[in-house]
Amino acid sequence: MSYARRPWELTGIGLSFPMVAVLRFKKLAPLIDGFKAVAASIAKGGLSAPVTSMALKRRRDLNLPELKFSSEEAVKIYQKLGFLKLIEESK
Amino acid sequence: MKKYALFTGCLIYQRLPHLEAVSVEVLARLGIKIRRLNGFTCCPEPTTMKMLNKMVWYALAARNLAVAEMEGLDILTLCNGCNATLFRVAEDLKSNRRLRESVNKVLESVEKSYEGKVKVKSILRVLYEEVGLEALSKSITRPLKKLKVAVHHGCHIYDELSHYDDVKNPKVFKSLLRALGCEVVDYPSEGLCCGAFIRPVDEELSLSMVREKTLEIRKAEADCIAVLCPTCLIQLDVGQVMASRKFNETLDTPVLYLTQLIGLAMEMSLDEVGMKYHTLKSGRLAEKLH
Numbered sequence: 454m455s456y457a458r459r460p461w462e463l464t465g466i467g468l469s470f471p472m473v474a475v476l477r478f479k480k481l482a483p484l485i486d487g488f489k490a491v492a493a494s495i496a497k498g499g500l501s502a503p504v505t506s507m508a509l510k511r512r513r514d515l516n517l518p519e520l521k522f523s524s525e526e527a528v529k530i531y532q533k534l535g536f537l538k539l540i541e542e543s544k
Numbered sequence: 545m546k547k548y549a550l551f552t553g554c555l556i557y558q559r560l561p562h563l564e565a566v567s568v569e570v571l572a573r574l575g576i577k578i579r580r581l582n583g584f585t586c587c588p589e590p591t592t593m594k595m596l597n598k599m600v601w602y603a604l605a606a607r608n609l610a611v612a613e614m615e616g617l618d619i620l621t622l623c624n625g626c627n628a629t630l631f632r633v634a635e636d637l638k639s640n641r642r643l644r645e646s647v648n649k650v651l652e653s654v655e656k657s658y659e660g661k662v663k664v665k666s667i668l669r670v671l672y673e674e675v676g677l678e679a680l681s682k683s684i685t686r687p688l689k690k691l692k693v694a695v696h697h698g699c700h701i702y703d704e705l706s707h708y709d710d711v712k713n714p715k716v717f718k719s720l721l722r723a724l725g726c727e728v729v730d731y732p733s734e735g736l737c738c739g740a741f742i743r744p745v746d747e748e749l750s751l752s753m754v755r756e757k758t759l760e761i762r763k764a765e766a767d768c769i770a771v772l773c774p775t776c777l778i779q780l781d782v783g784q785v786m787a788s789r790k791f792n793e794t795l796d797t798p799v800l801y802l803t804q805l806i807g808l809a810m811e812m813s814l815d816e817v818g819m820k821y822h823t824l825k826s827g828r829l830a831e832k833l834h
């Protein structure tokens with residue numbers, strides 16, 4: 454069972470921001486869905502959100518290089534740990 | 545001076561690349577060498593992945609550490625979140641052989657292994673420990689003497705910070721700002737989270753945290769807020785505009801990343817440090833620079 458199914462364990466993960474904020478969460482489901490979306494994005498492009506053409510343009514404007522991220526290896530790690538299923542649930 | 549693998553993290557790479565540009569420029573002027581490596585992934589984010597599956601969190605982070613280890617480099621982070629993950633995982637894998645063996649079994653799937661050699665340091669730590677206050681002070685050509693600054697550390701730096709500062713009363717960040725000539729002002733909610741994490745599920749609570757912080761910062765007469773984290777920067781920058789609308793108040797204190805302030809103290813312009821990309825523009829900063 455993943456942690457996503459046991460949101461009451463939020464208090465046990467060592468979060469450093471004020472716990473009153475966590476206790477006042479009204480809806481946890483969107484939060485967990487957001488977490489899964491981040492995991493899925495890493496599998497797709499290596500980062501927590503897709504790299505947009507606008508982002509790449511701004512990098513070019515600032516003379517910053519475009520880097521390669523290794524989503525393939527993230528996917529292999531997910532596969533090895535049986536994590537892909539959880540992500541697919543979020544699609 | 546040492547050479548580091550630069551770990552920008554997702555947010556800076558995609559949404560705030562001007563922070564990467566100014567940080568690289570400032571580091572170069574201070575004699576810190578960096579290399580950008582291909583092959584990293586998201587750190588991964590310290591709360592998200594650790595909660596969904598802790599071994600995935602360890603393994604993805606260890607793979608990033610292994611990428612740097614293969615190049616014989618330590619890692620310099622620009623983001624509190626990346627630091628929280630990579631610093632903690634590096635520490636755990638260094639001290640816990642069994643955990644390292646378990647993680648390395650997972651890393652066999654990507655033909656990598658991690659021996660536990662990489663040190664992870666935030667830009668705050670590198671500036672404080674390797675550059676030092678004296679050298680930083682000597683490197684500036686435009687002391688920011690008229691600038692009153694309120695600091696916001698951000699939650700995720702505290703794990704690393706506990707290794708070289710007093711986390712109940714942190715002084716390092718403030719001492720760096722004072723080395724730039726700034727006056728650092730105190731305010732009661734200095735340790736309060738920026739509220740970014742809860743914004744997707746409780747926007748009102750999230751924005752009320754921004755409001756509480758920035759009202760106190762305004763009361764302390766700060767000209768700007770100094771941050772160490774891109775997430776906090778976006779939350780306090782965009783969040784003030786949203787909170788202004790929601791609570792019918794004017795919240796407009798500019799938010800600057802540490803290296804943007806250093807850049808200003810090195811006579812870079814507000815445009816050169818990337819303030820044009822922020823939602824809250826420079827405000828009164830221009831007149832405070834002279």
